[in-house]
Every structure is written in structure tokens, then in C-alpha cells.
Amino acid sequence: MDINKFDWTEGLENKAIFSNDKVLIFKMKKSKYVTQNIPGPGCEMDDFEDKLLGCQCLACDRDCKCTAQYGNAYKDKKIDLTLLGSSVTPVFECNSNCSCPSQCQNRVVQHGISVQLQIFNTDNKGLGLQTLEKIQTGTFVCEYAGEIISLQEAQRRCNKQKDTDMNYILTVKEHCKNGILKTFVDPDKLGNIGRYINHSCSPNLSMVPIRVDTMVPKVCLFANRDIEPLEELSFVYGTLRPDQKTGTKCYCNSNGCTGFMPFDEELKSSFYFLE
Numbered sequence: 001m002d003i004n005k006f007d008w009t010e011g012l013e014n015k016a017i018f019s020n021d022k023v024l025i026f027k028m029k030k031s032k033y034v035t036q037n038i039p040g041p042g043c044e045m046d047d048f049e050d051k052l053l054g055c056q057c058l059a060c061d062r063d064c065k066c067t068a069q070y071g072n073a074y075k076d077k078k079i080d081l082t083l084l085g086s087s088v089t090p091v092f093e094c095n096s097n098c099s100c101p102s103q104c105q106n107r108v109v110q111h112g113i114s115v116q117l118q119i120f121n122t123d124n125k126g127l128g129l130q131t132l133e134k135i136q137t138g139t140f141v142c143e144y145a146g147e148i149i150s151l152q153e154a155q156r157r158c159n160k161q162k163d164t165d166m167n168y169i170l171t172v173k174e175h176c177k178n179g180i181l182k183t184f185v186d187p188d189k190l191g192n193i194g195r196y197i198n199h200s201c202s203p204n205l206s207m208v209p210i211r212v213d214t215m216v217p218k219v220c221l222f223a224n225r226d227i228e229p230l231e232e233l234s235f236v237y238g239t240l241r242p243d244q245k246t247g248t249k250c251y252c253n254s255n256g257c258t259g260f261m262p263f264d265e266e267l268k269s270s271f272y273f274l275e
């Protein structure tokens, strides 16, 4: 097979994603592409099946039920920069039960990928994802989507990993009234293009959990600054601890590099995200 003609999204996204000519065929993961989160072992099925109520707006304004409680997350389809990276406010987009049209300003991530992306070979982090076009600050790039699994299943999968294996399980921790809500996403075997995004201590993407039709958060990545063509896309895998002296060595090569990848004590893995 000619890898340069291989669409890594299996034709399932708005835009095909190819790799550059340096990516070797054996690097292709045997994973199945999914465009959004799917239920995996141990997940709460009600969270997937219970549909959120919709608004009755023809054009959503200040009285829209979807944004009345927490405010508008978007302006001109770009996310409010204050939500990038440090969001404490949940974001609900208008959904399939809403009366508003698909061009509603409160519908962004549900429309999928709009930027031309490419898989490439990094020097020492395996594969990575880069942009082929300029991306403006606040633009939605892609989700980090995969199987939603329970803590026990995440621990079981992490325990099975060898030290040299790449880890794809992301823990999202959202602070809410009743404590910390944890979501475990594993795109290793069933995942979208987000699985190829590497960690950086000075990233150009920020993660925001966003809900559309159900309470299962979509883990959404937005540009936190203007990004130039061919820049590698990256986000922070977890809280950076400059005093951390062990763990997986970080090769992000940025000025602010702490030397090691973030580490999740609960999973004993080097991948989590605390909001």
C-alpha cells in the first residue's frame, strides 16, 4: 500500500488526513478510526443514552437555554480565550434536540475538523500531528476521542503496558459541585486523529471538555495562539511539576520543558489532564 495515499481517518472526517513521505508503513497502528467517543468497558451507559434537552430558539441569543446558565463559550466560532486551559465553567453546545439551525454560533466542535492536518515522524516521540495551514487563536482543531472506560479498566490496561509502550489513556478531571468528575478516554485501539498529538511543556493547543448531545464530555483541543503551517501540534498531558525528578523523559524540546512527562498517580501512567 502507498502510505501517502492512505487517509488516516478512513474517510470518516470532513477532511482526509495523510502522512508526509517520511512516515514508514510499519508505523501504521492497527487501530480503528472513530470520529467521537464510544462506550467501552465499565463506562456509564446512561451517560451515553440520556439525551440532553434542547433550546427552542430560532436564533440563539441571551435567552437561549443552552447558554443562559454558563454563558457563551464562542465568539465568531472561536472559543473564549479565558476558557482555554483553565476552564471551570462547563460548556454545552446546542444539540440535536435544539430548534436552532446548524449555523448557530453555539455549534462548533460538533461540525468536526476544519483544519488541514498531517501525520509526521518526530525525532524521538514516535508519530506526531502537524498543521498544513495557519490556525488562528481560539480555533477548534480536533477532539481527543476514543473508548470511554472506567477507572478499573484504565488501571487494568495501564498495568498490562510495558515500560516501552506508548500510553494513550487520558484522564480528564473536572471540578464540579460534588467533587472531581473523572473521565477516562482510551484511543489506542479505537480512536480519532487526536491520538497522534504529543505532549509539550509549552503547547500550542489547550483542552476544553465540551458537551453536545449527552453528558459524556468531548475532549476538545483549541489553538491557544496563532499556529504556523508545519508546526507540530501539542498539548499538556497533565499538571507540570518542575520539581519532578522521575518518570518518562520529555522530548518536547521547548524552553519551558520540565524534563519529564506529567504523571497520574492513580493510573501509574504518564498521561492525564487536570482541569
Ligand SMILES: C[S@@+](CC[C@H](N)C(=O)[O-])C[C@H]1O[C@@H](n2cnc3c(N)ncnc32)[C@H](O)[C@@H]1O
Pocket: 124, 125, 126, 127, 128, 165, 166, 167, 168, 195, 196, 197, 198, 199, 200, 249, 250, 251, 252, 261
Ligand atoms: C498519545 S501518544 C502520542 C502519539 C505517539 N507519539 C504515537 O506515535 O502514536 C503518547 C505517547 O507519545 C510519546 N510522547 C508524547 N509526547 C512526548 C514527549 N513530549 N516526550 C517523549 N515522548 C512523548 C510517549 O511515548 C507517549 O506515551
